[in-house]
Each structure stands twice: as structure tokens, then as C-alpha cells.
Amino acid sequence: MPFKTLLTVTGPGHGDDDLRLAAGLCEEVNAHLSVLVLMLAAPPSGGEYAAVVSPAWLEEREAEMEDLERRSSAVSKMLSQSRVSADLSSDYPEQSWADEVVGRRARYADLTVVGPEMLATHLLKQKVIAGGLFSSGKPILLVPKAAPVTLKPKCVVVAWDASLEASRAVRESLEILSAADEARIVMIDPIEDERHHGAEPGADVATYLSRHGVKVAVDRLPSSNHFIADVLRQHAIDTGAELMIMGAYGHSRLRERIFGGVTKSLIEEPGLPILMAR
Template identity: 90%
Template sequence: MPFKTLLTVTGPDHGDDDLRLAAGLCEEIDAHLCVLVLLIAAPPSGGEYAAVVSPAWLAEREAEVEILERRSSVVSKMLSESPVSADLSSDYPEQSWADEIIGRRARYADLTVIGAEMLASRSLKEKVIAGGLFSSGRPILLVPKGARVTLKPKRVLVAWDASLEASRAVRESLGILSAANEVRIVMIDPIEDERHHGAEPGADVATYLSRHGVKVAVDRLPSSNHFVADVLRQHAIDTGAELIVMGAYGHSRLRERIFGGVTKSLIEEPGLPILMAR
């Protein structure tokens, strides 16, 4: 399915680089751009009672609303000068509701684009990624600083572990994969049994993709005591991949937060553009 609507989220302390990035991708594939301007509301300093009686807290909230309105005005002007079709919305959610608000908005887009400014944001990054992955049912695209990104890549690496999450990522990116010149299915230490990768690891997914016209090759790689994320990043570089496609959070977020994991590592250091789905 082609991407027809892209979403990007921006905060009041962000510049316009992420917006230009998303607009450029929309122009490349003739898609509509949705922009959500978001500011997470300041929490009361002394609990719920303080939220009712504290003039300082109320003044802070009023100031934040003004900041949000100014940022929305700046973004609106930029979008009006852009050649792409676009719409703008804003929200001022509490901390606990921010990812759900983002997820609801992302349900009406085909892809959420997360650029370098958002990836560097301490206040919004985690909420945007969590909302995009867990509350929308849609994929996200991570674009690190300095990376060249296109939604018409010639060479794509698919990180395949036979999981439901990886299957969703492949399904969501079929339009990209079928148009590429080369798609490499990469498995790290694949297990040869019916509960995992089957008798011939990679054969089933390669056959599925070939029926969609994907020019596919299969790479079975040993981890050799290296982290899986590092092996994937290096193989992407070695094969000249312009995009990595992968499932996200095959383990729980809590487990990844405590012990680490492939998703967590690649979110922290993408290296190159990554399309993730869950």
C-alpha cells in the first residue's frame, strides 16, 4: 500500500528541520503532510490540591498555551509556503496522556516521520515513539542527523526474526520493498525449526516477497559475540542499504529498558533511516 499521508510532530523548542524533512518526503511521493504541534503541560508542583490553588502554576500553564499558539502560528506560515498539501493541529496534553494523543493522531496517517530534532528531544522523543508504535497501529520512520532519506530507496535491509512485529513491518513497507532494486532479508543466528525460522531460514519470507515482485536475497549472519544491533548496522553499511525495515519491541518495553535490546539500541543510535512497526 502506498503512503498517502505522513505525520510529523514538533515541539515549541524545535526548529523547522524536521518539518522540511517530512515535507520533502511528501513531495517525493505525492503525499499529504499532517503536522501536530505538541507541548506537554507543566505538572503542579505540590499535587492536585496545589493545582487548584497555586497562582504560579496557573500562570505557567497560561504562558505555555501562549508559547504553543506562537509555535503553531510559525508552523502554519511555513506550511502555507510549502508546495505540499498539509494540515496543522496542536495539543496541550498532560504527561500521562501525551503518547495516547499522539497515537490517536497517527492512526489517520500511513507513517509517522521522526527526524533528528525530535530524536534529540528529551521531553518529547519517548512520547512520540511510544505513541507511534503502541497507540496507532502504524509504522514510524526514524531519520538520524545527517542521514540521507528517501521513501524510494534502491537498496533495503529487512531485519527478519520471524516475529509478528517483523511480519507487520514487512507488510507495512511492501510498497517500498517492491519498488527497490535490492532487498536483503537479514537473519542473525537463525534457528532452524518450525517454531522459529523453519527448515530453511528465510525461505518462507523470501517466497512471500517474491510473489509481490520484490527482488530479494537472503543473508544468514552469525552474531559472533557481537550485539545484534551492531551486526545489523554494519551489514547495512557493507551492503549500501539506504533503509532498514524491522519489527519493534519483540520483547516488552520494560525488559528492553532494563536489559537492553535491538529496538532500544537502534532507537538510540539508528545510524541510517529505519522504518519500524509493531
């Protein structure tokens, strides 16, 4: 499907680089830009000395709300000078439901763009990515620092593990894939049986994509005792890919939280722009 609305999230401590990046992508595909300015509210004070620290906490919240208002004003001015159509909203949620706030906003966009400034944060990045992946039903685009980004790449790699999440990512990216000069389906240590990749790993997804006019190549790679995320990143470099497409969190959230995984590794060190869907 075409991307007609892109969402990006910014915070009071950010500059305008992520906004310019998202605006540039909007220009490229003739899309609308939606911006959410987000400030995580200071947690309420408590404990034996709550009566003493409560005024300080209230002052902190007032200061944060002023910061949020200043950042919103600055973003509004920047958007007014942009050549793309745009809308702006802001929110000041508690940390515990910030991802739901992001997810609700992302439901009205086709893609959430997470730029280098957001990726350099810690807690806010987690909330934005969690909201985009688990609470919106839409894909996200991770853009690391200094990585050229385009929604019209010539070479794309698809991290394929035959999962529901990978299938969703492919479906969300059909317009990108069909316009690319080359789409490489990459499988690491594929299992050849009907419950996994079938008798010929990659054949089914390649046939499906070719019917959509995608120029497909299939790469079956051994992990050779390396981390799967590292193999994917290196293969993307070796093939000159401008974008990676993958499903996110194929295992349960609890398992991923305990053991980490490919998704977590690529979020921490994308290496190149990555479109993720769940």
C-alpha cells in the same frame, strides 16, 4: 500499501528542519502532510506548600500555552509556503497521556516521521515514538541527523526474526520493497526449527516477497558476541542500504524496559533511516 498521509510532530523549541524533511518525503511520494504541534503540560504542583507554588504553576502553564500558540503560528506560515497539501493541529496534554494523543493522531496517517530534531529531545521523543508504535497501529520512520532519507530507496535491509512484529513491518513496506533494486533479508543467529525460522531460515519470507515482485537476497549472519543492533547497523553500511525495515519490541514492554533490546538500541542510535512497525 502506498503512503498517502505522513504525520510529523514538532514542539515549541524546534526549528523547521523536521517539517522540511517530512514535506520533502511528501513531495517524493505525492502524499499529504499532517503536522501536530505538541507541548507537554507542566505537571501540577502539590505537597505541603501547594498553595504557595500554585500561582507559579499557573503562570508556567500560561507561558507554555503562549509558546504553543507561537509555534503553531510559525508552523502554519511555513506550511502555507510549502508545495505540499497539509493540515495542522496542536495539543497540550499532560505527560501521562501524551503518547495516546500522538497515537490517536497517527491513526489517520500512513506513516509517522520522526526527524533528527525530535530524536535529539528526550521526553517528547519518547512520547512520540511510544504513541506511534503502541497507540496507532501504523509504522514510524526514524531519521537520524545527516542521514539521507527517501521512501524510494534502491537498497533496503529487512531485520527479520520471524516475529509477528517483523511480519507487520514487511507488510507495511511492500510498496517500498517491491520498488527497490535490492531487498536483503538479514537474520542474526537464526534458529532452524518450525517454531522459529523453519528448516531453511529466510526461505519462507523470501518466497513470500518474491511473489510481490521483490528482488530478494537472504543474509544469515552470526552475532559473534556482538550486539545484534551493532551487527545490523554494520551490515546496512556494508551493503549500502538506504533504509532498514524492522519490527519493534518483539518482547513484552516490561521486559524491554528492564533489559533494553535491539529496538531501544536502534532508536537511540539509528545510524540510517529505520522504518519500524509493531
